[in-house]
Amino acid sequence: MKRYALRQIAQLAVVIVGISMLAFAILHVIGDPVTLLLPQNAGKEEYARYYKLLGLDQPIYVQYWKFASRAVQGDFGKSWYTDTPAFKLVMERMPPTLYLTTAGLGMALLISLPLGIVAALKRHSFVDNLCTMGAVMGQAMPIFWLGIMLIIIFAVRLKALPASGYGTWQHFLMPAFTLGAFLAPITMRLVRSGVIEVMNMEYIKTARAKGVAEWRVVVKHAFRNACIPVITVLGLQFGQLLGGAIVTETVFAWPGVATLTVDSIRNQDFPVVQCAVVLLALIIVSINFVVDMIVGYIDPRIRVGA
Amino acid sequence: MRRLLVASLALLFAVGLGLVPPASAQTREETLIYSLQSDVDNWDPPNSVLREAIILGYHVFDHLAVRDLKTRRVIPNLATSWKAVDDTTWEVKLRQGVKFHDGTPFTAKDVKATFDRVLNPANKMTARGNHAKIKAVEIVDDHTVRFKTDGPYPLFVERLTAQVMQSDKVIREKGHEWMQENPIGTGPYKLVKWSRKQEHLLVRNDDYWGPKPAFKYVRIRIIPEKATEIAELLSGGVDIIKAVPPDQMDVINKSGGARTATSPILRTAMLQLDQAARSGPNPFTDVRVRRAANLAVDSDAIIKHVLNGLGDRVATGINPMAFGWDANLKPYKQDIAQAKKLLADAGFPNGVDITFNEGPPIVEPAIQQTNDAIVADMTKAGFRVKRNYIGDNTVLVARIKDGKGGPMFNWSWGYYSVFDADAILYDVFKCGENYSYYCNPALDDLISQGRSTLDAKRRAEIYVKAQKLLFDDAAYLYKWGLRGVWGISNRVEYQAPADEVDRMFTVTPRKK
Numbered sequence: 001m002k003r004y005a006l007r008q009i010a011q012l013a014v015v016i017v018g019i020s021m022l023a024f025a026i027l028h029v030i031g032d033p034v035t036l037l038l039p040q041n042a043g044k045e046e047y048a049r050y051y052k053l054l055g056l057d058q059p060i061y062v063q064y065w066k067f068a069s070r071a072v073q074g075d076f077g078k079s080w081y082t083d084t085p086a087f088k089l090v091m092e093r094m095p096p097t098l099y100l101t102t103a104g105l106g107m108a109l110l111i112s113l114p115l116g117i118v119a120a121l122k123r124h125s126f127v128d129n130l131c132t133m134g135a136v137m138g139q140a141m142p143i144f145w146l147g148i149m150l151i152i153i154f155a156v157r158l159k160a161l162p163a164s165g166y167g168t169w170q171h172f173l174m175p176a177f178t179l180g181a182f183l184a185p186i187t188m189r190l191v192r193s194g195v196i197e198v199m200n201m202e203y204i205k206t207a208r209a210k211g212v213a214e215w216r217v218v219v220k221h222a223f224r225n226a227c228i229p230v231i232t233v234l235g236l237q238f239g240q241l242l243g244g245a246i247v248t249e250t251v252f253a254w255p256g257v258a259t260l261t262v263d264s265i266r267n268q269d270f271p272v273v274q275c276a277v278v279l280l281a282l283i284i285v286s287i288n289f290v291v292d293m294i295v296g297y298i299d300p301r302i303r304v305g306a
Numbered sequence: 307m308r309r310l311l312v313a314s315l316a317l318l319f320a321v322g323l324g325l326v327p328p329a330s331a332q333t334r335e336e337t338l339i340y341s342l343q344s345d346v347d348n349w350d351p352p353n354s355v356l357r358e359a360i361i362l363g364y365h366v367f368d369h370l371a372v373r374d375l376k377t378r379r380v381i382p383n384l385a386t387s388w389k390a391v392d393d394t395t396w397e398v399k400l401r402q403g404v405k406f407h408d409g410t411p412f413t414a415k416d417v418k419a420t421f422d423r424v425l426n427p428a429n430k431m432t433a434r435g436n437h438a439k440i441k442a443v444e445i446v447d448d449h450t451v452r453f454k455t456d457g458p459y460p461l462f463v464e465r466l467t468a469q470v471m472q473s474d475k476v477i478r479e480k481g482h483e484w485m486q487e488n489p490i491g492t493g494p495y496k497l498v499k500w501s502r503k504q505e506h507l508l509v510r511n512d513d514y515w516g517p518k519p520a521f522k523y524v525r526i527r528i529i530p531e532k533a534t535e536i537a538e539l540l541s542g543g544v545d546i547i548k549a550v551p552p553d554q555m556d557v558i559n560k561s562g563g564a565r566t567a568t569s570p571i572l573r574t575a576m577l578q579l580d581q582a583a584r585s586g587p588n589p590f591t592d593v594r595v596r597r598a599a600n601l602a603v604d605s606d607a608i609i610k611h612v613l614n615g616l617g618d619r620v621a622t623g624i625n626p627m628a629f630g631w632d633a634n635l636k637p638y639k640q641d642i643a644q645a646k647k648l649l650a651d652a653g654f655p656n657g658v659d660i661t662f663n664e665g666p667p668i669v670e671p672a673i674q675q676t677n678d679a680i681v682a683d684m685t686k687a688g689f690r691v692k693r694n695y696i697g698d699n700t701v702l703v704a705r706i707k708d709g710k711g712g713p714m715f716n717w718s719w720g721y722y723s724v725f726d727a728d729a730i731l732y733d734v735f736k737c738g739e740n741y742s743y744y745c746n747p748a749l750d751d752l753i754s755q756g757r758s759t760l761d762a763k764r765r766a767e768i769y770v771k772a773q774k775l776l777f778d779d780a781a782y783l784y785k786w787g788l789r790g791v792w793g794i795s796n797r798v799e800y801q802a803p804a805d806e807v808d809r810m811f812t813v814t815p816r817k818k
Contacts, residue, residue, distance in 0.1 A: 082347045083486055092502060148533050155541040163537045164529055166504060253529040255504035263503075266698055 001296065004303035008292050012285055019281040023274045024067045028060075076275035081264075086271040090257060090279055096166055097256035098283070100179060100248065101241045103172050105234070107180025108187055116191025117223065123196060131192070135185035143244055147178045147251035164253040175252045182244045183237055190233055194226030201225075228299050235291030239284050332507075338521035338798065340810055341535050341544045345503045345528045348486040351470045352424045352433035360468070360723065361808050365508055365524065366407075367470030367491030370398060370417070371463060375803055378627065378725060380463050384412065384471055384492065390760055393458045400449040404515045406473045407496050414445040419474035421453075429482070436468055436722065458760050464724045494519050494811040503528050508810075519811035526810075539564050539793045546800055548808060550791040552614050552671050564795045569802035570618055571790040572725060574625045575670050575718040577662075577680070577783035578711065582737070582745040585712030589660065594652040596780035597638075599714075601648070602687035604640035608679045609786055613672055617786035622776040623719065623730050625787045627804060630727030630756075630769030635777055637784065645687035657688035663715035664695045665702045670718050670788060677716070680783075707740045717741070718788065723805045727769040728756055735781060744781045 034050045055063055070076070076086040119131040154174060155163035161170050198204065199222055207221050208214075245258040257276060264272040296303035342358050351363035370385040382388070388398045404412040421443045424431045439462075442454040455462065476490045489497050494516065495508035506526040510519050527544060529535045536554055538544040540561045550558065555566045579590040579599065589595045609617040618626055621637040649658060662681065667673045681691045691714075696702040705711055719741075721729040731753050737745035752772040756765050792802045800813045 083483070089502070148537075151534060151537045155543070156537050159541055163541050163543050164534045165527065165543070250530050251534055253504075253527065253531070253534060255501065255528075259530070260503065266701070 001303055004296050005293065008289055012289055015285050016282065019285075020068055020071060020278060021064065023277045023281075024064050026274060026277070027270050071275075071278060076278075077271040079264075079269050079272050081267050081269040081272075086275040089260065089272055090275045093255060093257040093260045094279065096254055097242070097245055097249070097258050099172075100175055100254060100256060101238070101245055103176035104179030104183065104241060104244070104248075105238075107176045108183035111180060111184040112188035112191055116188040117195055117218065119188070120192045120195035120199065121218065128192075131188065135188050138181050138185040141181065143178055143182050143247045144251060146181055147174070147248060150174045150178060151251070164251075166253075166255055171252075175248050175254055178251070179241065179244050179248045183234075183241060186237070187230060187234065190230050191226060194229055195222055198222045198225045224298065228295055231291055231294055231298075235288045238287050242280060242284070332523045332525075336521060337523040337525055338546075338810055338813055339525045339527060339544045340546045340808065341527045341529045341538065343528075343530055343532070343535070343549070349489040349497065349500065350482075350485045352420075352431050352472075353486070355432050357720070357806060362506065362526070363470045363489075364493070364807055364809055365495045365811065366489045366493045366497055367472070368404075368493050369467050369470060370400075371466035373467055373723075373725075373805055375801065375805070378804060380467055385466065388463060388466075390462075391452070393760065394455045396453040396455065396459070396462050397446070398451050398453065400451065401515065402449055404492050405513055406476075406492050407490050407511060408473070408476070410473060410475050412471065412473075412492050413448045414451045415448075415474045416471055417451045418443045418445055419477050420469065420472045423472070423477055424469070433469065436465055458758050460757065460760050460762075460765060461724060461726055461728060464726055464729075468722060468724065495524060517811075520814045521810070524810045536793065539795060542795065542797075545795040545798050546808065546810070546813065547793040548790065549669070549671070550793045551667070552616055552791065555614070555791060558793050562796075564793055567792045567794055567800070567802040568616060568789050569792075569804050570627060571720075571788055571804055571806050572625055572627050572723060573669065573718050573720040573788045573806070574620055574623050574730065575716075575785045575788055576623055577714050577785065578706075578717045578734075578743045579714055579780075579782050580712030580743045581779075581781060582743050583712070584709040584743050588713035589652070589654065589658050590713050592652045593779055594648040595654070595658065596783075598645040598648040598652070598687060599684060599689065599783045600638040600780045601641045601645040602689065603638075603680050603683045603783065605637070605785055607640075608676055612675050612679055613786075616671065616789040616791065618789070619786050620784055622773045622784055623734060623782065624727050624769070624773055625721065625730070627787070628721065628725050628727050628729070629762075630766055630772075632770045632773045635770075635773050638777075638780075640683070642687050649688050654688065657690055659690045659692065660684075660714055661692045661694055663702065663705070663711055664693055665716035666697050666699055669720070670716070671791065673716060676785075712743060714783070717782075720806060723807060725805075727772070728753065731756070731769075731772060735776065746775070746779065746781075749775055 034047055034054065034056065051057055055066060074087045078084060079086050079089055082089070115131050115134075119128045122128050151163045151174065154161040161173055162168075165171055204217060204221055207217050212221070242258055245256060246262055248254065249256040249259045257280070261273065261276040261280070264276065342361070344358060346356055346359045346362055347354050348359070349362070349366075351359045351367065368384045370383060371380045371388075372383040373379070374381045384401050384404060385398045386401050388396055391397050398417075400412070400414060400417065406412060421437065421440060423429055424433050424437060425440060427434070439455050439457070439459045440453055441456050444452045444454065446452055453462065471492060472485070473490050476485060480488070487500065492515070494511055494514045496511050498507040498509050500506050505528060508524040508526070510522050512518070529538060529544070532551065535544065535547050536550070536558065539547050539558065540563055542563060550566055558564050558566050579596050580588050581590055581596065583591050590599075605619055609615060609619060619637050620626065621632070621635040624631045626633075649655070664677055665673065677693075681693065684691055696705070702715070706715060706717070717734070719730050719734050731749075733739055734741050735744050735749060736742055736753055737747070737750050749772060752768055752775070756768045756772070759765060790802060790806060792800070794800050797816055798813050799816050803809065
């Protein structure tokens with residue numbers, strides 16, 4: 001297990017360096033940053049001054065080294081738009097997004113695990129068909145539309161929940177459900193097919209032959225093995241979840257980092273974009289690391305095979 | 307391993323819980339909630355171009371002069387009077403007994419420090435252009451200041467409504483960086499907390515020199531999505547919203563919990579035509595083609611049927627509410643036959659191809675629907691319009707500024723809330739200005755004449771001439787003056803403002 005973990009960490013380091021290079025490249029791919037920064041009527045002298053100020057006169061590897069060494073200390077420079085440190089802006093907005101995506105993930109599991117298992121055990125029954133139909137509908141439903149519908153029903157008609165905003169637990173319910181509904185269908189289908197596959201295995205027959213109670217067979221023997229692809233896919237889907245968070249945050253006026261990133265791209269506020277890209281990528285990479293560790297833990301074949 | 311997993315999950319959960327801010331302590335009864343679609347970039351109004359910054363600035367700061375919304379005239383505020391001593395000197399008397407939120411009294415020193423900070427080119431303040439005609443501010447005594455101007459400056463008093471008064475002490479001791487997030491003004495409200503892109507919490511300034519606001523707290527929430535904003539209004543989560551789309555007015559009015567109010571606003575919409583060929587050679591450099599475009603479109607019908615009457619037809623870009631507007635100049639009337647003939651005369655008997663850069667519905671209500679109608683009308687006259695939708699306003703504005711807007715694009719102008727013809731002529735019609743695609747030395751001459759006299763009658767005559775010229779030369783495709791639509795909760799009374807500056811301190815609870 002230790003060797004497996006070390007190998008994963010080495011891979012992680014390579015990925016992180018790669019991401020930092022990409023983030024660094026953003027500024028250079030879009031053209032000349034000085035032209036973007038300065039007003040149109042700026043003179044040649046001012047241009048030269050800024051060019052030097054930003055260190056653009058130095059070789060590219062020196063520039064990257066400076067960027068990377070500052071980034072490690074959490075210094076991504078100041079936002080060009082609001083004049084505040086980019087790191088501060090991003091960190092202010094990070095918790096709401098992490099909390100939303102975690103809640104969305106939780107909601108997705110809450111919906112998909114029981115339904116997936118039931119659908120698998122009662123294969124081709126009415127319940128299974130109903131679940132499949134629900135999954136197709138859920139997958140086809142745009143997040144945006146679902147969010148607005150929930151608001152109309154629960155806030156405007158029933159006046160049971162606040163329509164938008166951030167602060168109390170009531171504020172979490174609709175956004176988490178919206179985001180969860182986006183992830184639940186694919187997870188449910190995976191759980192279903194996983195459980196179906198496992199239920200035909202010899203070791204299930206063995207367990208039953210030993211006289212193990214049926215619920216124990218399902219939960220302990222079948223579900224645990226069916227979990228492996230589900231966990232892997234959930235890890236991979238986390239990036240997708242952040243994509244879904246952009247729309248969810250917009251609809252529910254949720255002050256998260258996903259909308260901040262999109263706004264900053266629109267405003268061409270590159271220090272903030274760089275900082276957000278690096279930090280979000282770090283989170284996705286760490287989650288995938290955790291997923292790899294969990295999967296390795298559950299299934300010894302994987303850690304040995306690697 | 308298992309223990310490690312459980313522990314890390316528990317930690318994640320605990321951290322998450324800790325990050326949820328506690329519920330606010332104000333009661334709903336004493337709180338007024340207003341929403342905006344996007345947040346300000348800072349709390350230093352002269353350092354921002356955003357409309358939202360102007361609005362927030364009115365709550366925490368005061369201006370030397372303000373607009374009386376009933377008469378639309380500029381009246382004294384932190385100033386008590388002003389007079390032109392000579393052609394290049396204005397003398398302003400200041401109100402006594404006014405205090406900043408930190409307790410320091412407001413005096414002539416603060417006025418000088420405010421303008422010195424804005425006018426110093428090294429500070430790169432956004433508002434500098436608005437006051438560039440001011441050469442120096444001199445302190446006469448504690449409550450009298452003199453403004454020296456570079457030539458006669460007829461817009462001096464109007465522009466006073468666009469400059470918040472900041473504190474000399476704060477500017478000296480706290481400095482620029484601190485001021486970006488910490489506003490110290492003399493206004494009716496104080497800032498308690500700003501959660502960026504989420505909300506601003508204001509509390510009433512009980513030492514305010516003017517009328518006390520009715521609500522103790524104002525929460526200004528940032529809600530980017532219009533549908534959510536309307537849902538909040540209907541469910542009682544927000545009291546006042548602005549820029550309601552015309553097709554949503556019925557929903558609000560029939561809800562029983564809220565209503566809409568409309569007001570003409572100081573903003574004129576048009577399609578700019580690239581007469582100046584900033585984006586390269588194009589058919590609109592020929593006046594006949596520009597006239598044909600104006601004759602092709604039935605704007606009256608569009609206002610009536612598409613905008614539910616929410617528009618005021620104009621003959622040029624000058625808004626009916628602006629000083630200098632010529633009521634006698636009649637707008638173009640649709641005449642397809644004449645438009646076709648003009649196109650043929652200009653060398654396009656078989657029609658002409660035009661690219662149209664369209665903008666998103668940020669400031670102009672129902673812009674897509676009105677664009678559909680305009681394009682349909684132009685097609686009848688022989689224009690083959692290729693539509694190019696640019697969904698992001700920032701990108702559109704940047705392209706226009708760069709001279710890449712032509713040959714035809716959506717544009718509207720809010721006059722920086724200065725009710726004067728000059729505030730649109732200079733920025734949108736003068737040769738070589740950032741947002742102008744028109745260039746005519748005869749007009750430039752009239753613009754500078756209008757700027758160089760304090761005589762209102764003489765200025766009005768000059769602007770009549772300018773409008774005649776713009777109409778005859780069909781500089782752009784003229785549309786209409788906009789009307790704003792507000793959504794107002796039935797728990798409050800509020801008068802929709804013509805200058806697009808919402809003032810929460812004028813809102814009162816509705817009598818039951």
